[in-house]
Amino acid sequence: MSIRTCRFGYGADGKCVINLEFKIEDGWRAINDYQEELTALDIGRQIAAVELAVLANELQSPAETLDYWMTQTLYSTRQSSWADDRKASPQTVSDRVRSAKEKLDFEEA
Numbered sequence: 001m002s003i004r005t006c007r008f009g010y011g012a013d014g015k016c017v018i019n020l021e022f023k024i025e026d027g028w029r030a031i032n033d034y035q036e037e038l039t040a041l042d043i044g045r046q047i048a049a050v051e052l053a054v055l056a057n058e059l060q061s062p063a064e065t066l067d068y069w070m071t072q073t074l075y076s077t078r079q080s081s082w083a084d085d086r087k088a089s090p091q092t093v094s095d096r097v098r099s100a101k102e103k104l105d106f107e108e109a
Helices: 040-059 062-074 079-086 090-108
Strands: 002-010 016-024 027-035
Touching: 027 040, 040 062, 040 090, 062 079, 062 090, 079 090
Parallel strands: none
Antiparallel strands: 002 016, 016 027
């Protein structure tokens, strides 16, 4: 799991370019966007898309990916609060986050 580059820049004409390249398994993927105006929300959505794609590939579980991302990466939301939002038990969320951390630590070692 690795993100190779993440570039954002403005052209001389004031237009915005975002180029994100990331590696999943043995292949490189890219998200490229060129707009008249690229808002902070647009940039955030593109970066989040890359992060979710990489996490989902590593974890192979949508529930683990979402619970990990929401409680550890995106908002650092308390697991119990997130469990309430998800209408899941705090133990279920905790188990998924712990499993995700174990998988990611194994991959990073």
